[in-house]
Amino acid sequence: MTHKISIREHRPEDVQALAKIYYNTVNQINIQHYTEEQVNAWTPALSLKAEGWGKKIPDPSPLLVLSEIKLLAFLSSN
Numbered sequence: 001m002t003h004k005i006s007i008r009e010h011r012p013e014d015v016q017a018l019a020k021i022y023y024n025t026v027n028q029i030n031i032q033h034y035t036e037e038q039v040n041a042w043t044p045a046l047s048l049k050a051e052g053w054g055k056k057i058p059d060p061s062p063l064l065v066l067s068e069i070k071l072l073a074f075l076s077s078n
Helices: 012-029 036-042
Strands: 006-009 063-066 071-075
Antiparallel strands (some): 006 063
């Protein structure tokens, strides 16, 4: 089964999904590249809360990569 891939600008309602991608990237995909201290600093237990993440969205807003069914990644020029 194939899914159409699209790219669009970030929207405020994407905040929780962005937080989950960031958290999982640091704690699962790339964890071998970071020290425990770095992981704890970048992704504390509260890092998945949307209200705090809304303040972390870079400017300019990131671009999102989506399939027809879910958000896959985000890209930022910062």
